[in-house]
Amino acid sequence: MKILTIIGARPQFIKAAMVSRAIVERNRRGENPTVAEEIIHTGQHYDINMSDVFFRQMQIPEPVVNLNAGTGMHGEMTGRMMAAIEREIISRKPDWVLVYGDTNSTLAGALVAAKLHVPVAHVEAGLRSFNKRMPEEVNRILTDHVSSLLFCPTHAAVDNLSKEGITSGVHHVGDVMYDAALVFGEIAAHSSTILHDLDLTPGQYYLATVHRAENTDNPDRLRNIINAFNVLEDTVILPLHPRTRKILQRVFPSFLSPHSSLRIVDPVSFLDMVELEKSARCILTDSGGVQKEAYFHGVPCVTLREETEWVETVEAGWNQVVGTDPEKIIVAVRQARAGTPIDEYGQGNSASNVLQLIKNIKS
Numbered sequence: 090m091k092i093l094t095i096i097g098a099r100p101q102f103i104k105a106a107m108v109s110r111a112i113v114e115r116n117r118r119g120e121n122p123t124v125a126e127e128i129i130h131t132g133q134h135y136d137i138n139m140s141d142v143f144f145r146q147m148q149i150p151e152p153v154v155n156l157n158a159g160t161g162m163h164g165e166m167t168g169r170m171m172a173a174i175e176r177e178i179i180s181r182k183p184d185w186v187l188v189y190g191d192t193n194s195t196l197a198g199a200l201v202a203a204k205l206h207v208p209v210a211h212v213e214a215g216l217r218s219f220n221k222r223m224p225e226e227v228n229r230i231l232t233d234h235v236s237s238l239l240f241c242p243t244h245a246a247v248d249n250l251s252k253e254g255i256t257s258g259v260h261h262v263g264d265v266m267y268d269a270a271l272v273f274g275e276i277a278a279h280s281s282t283i284l285h286d287l288d289l290t291p292g293q294y295y296l297a298t299v300h301r302a303e304n305t306d307n308p309d310r311l312r313n314i315i316n317a318f319n320v321l322e323d324t325v326i327l328p329l330h331p332r333t334r335k336i337l338q339r340v341f342p343s344f345l346s347p348h349s350s351l352r353i354v355d356p357v358s359f360l361d362m363v364e365l366e367k368s369a370r371c372i373l374t375d376s377g378g379v380q381k382e383a384y385f386h387g388v389p390c391v392t393l394r395e396e397t398e399w400v401e402t403v404e405a406g407w408n409q410v411v412g413t414d415p416e417k418i419i420v421a422v423r424q425a426r427a428g429t430p431i432d433e434y435g436q437g438n439s440a441s442n443v444l445q446l447i448k449n450i451k452s
């Protein structure tokens with residue numbers, strides 16, 4: 090059986106790493122049939138610290154091709170990916186195309202495969218923000234509607250699909266990102282030196298990430314976020330996404346020079362990120378993955394958006410969704426505390442659940 094995995098953006102490398110590991114382990118055990126995985130890297134993310142570092146550190150198999158399609162507006166980028174993916178699927182003849190999450194790479198892979206009648210398996214299916222102005226919402230709705238196997242990380246995701254009439258091929262498998270947090274959390278504990286390198290004391294800094302289009306492309310929202318970071322009483326470590334750095338350079342260059350509490354660093358590796366997350370006093374983010382990782386590592390989160398797909402983190406008291414008003418952000422950080430356990434993300438075996446289900450279903 091041949092699986093063609095299509096990935097291109099940072100969070101997809103992290104999710105795919107766990108399923109690739111499950112495939113390698115299964116083949117090492119000599120189980121039949123052998124599962125061959127070929128990885129296509131769309132090139133959506135291309136900086137060393139947005140791509141190569143994850144392949145190296147997480148031992149993700151080398152992609153068979155990099156499509157270098159990582160620039161341009163959404164239509165141009167997605168179109169370029171689709172044309173190249175079509176050629177790859179035709180020549181490689183996979184039994185399944187496997188896609189992750191909600192990026193342009195996800196949609197490009199899913200649409201092309203569906204039109205070539207190759208079944209699509211979607212990891213992280215069913216998430217919804219109910220905000221169609223988000224490019225990710227469009228990408229995931231369309232991907233889910235052409236997928237044959239839909240792997241949901243939460244029961245809320247299963248319910249969302251059911252409300253859209255999708256019930257066949259839907260499985261609650263848990264969250265492959267939880268698998269990654271367990272495996273790499275342990276490795277990071279004895280290999281990452283990031284706290285020492287940045288001279289940080291556990292519990293005495295905040296960790297922040299900002300990259301969501303609704304925040305970076307709106308100067309008022311971006312200014313509010315940075316202003317809020319600057320008045321927090323402890324250091325705020327901000328590993329800066331290249332999208333946000335480029336926009337700050339253009340619109341608010343002064344924010345990039347040293348400020349009172351804000352410390353901007355380049356994007357960090359996954360092992361370093363995990364260590365930064367574990368010891369943060371509170372995490373402030375507009376990232377999807379980071380909201381959950383905060384919970385995985387027992388750290389409260391303040392989400393700099395108007396809504397979240399990860400509603401269970403809010404219901405359990407770990408996450409406050411506050412938008413970008415500086416006063417609301419500061420109040421939320423002061424109130425942030427641990428919540429109750431969430432029984433949604435599995436036991437660290439989500440990747441093997443995914444593989445088992447793909448293998449059991451004839452394409």
Ligand code: UD1
Pocket residue numbers: 098099100133134135136139140159160161191192193194224225300302331332333335
């Ligand atoms: C993309 C995804 C988003 C995901 C995020 C993860 C879409 C529509 N968006 O957003 O869902 O949360 O990845 O990080 O697919 N850039 C670089 N170097 C890189 C990568 C990007 O300089 O290695 C810059 C480029 O100027 C690029 C911009 O960042 O134009 C935006 O990159 P893009 O992949 O379009 O969107 P993200 O904001 O990264």
Ligand code: UDP
Pocket residue numbers: 099100103298300328329355356357358359360362363375376377378379382
């Ligand atoms: N991440 C990382 N280094 C960083 C910032 C984030 O390794 O400097 C990881 C983070 O731990 C999480 C993933 O990247 O696993 C989240 O990706 P991102 O926020 O880019 O995308 P999203 O989850 O919002 O789609």
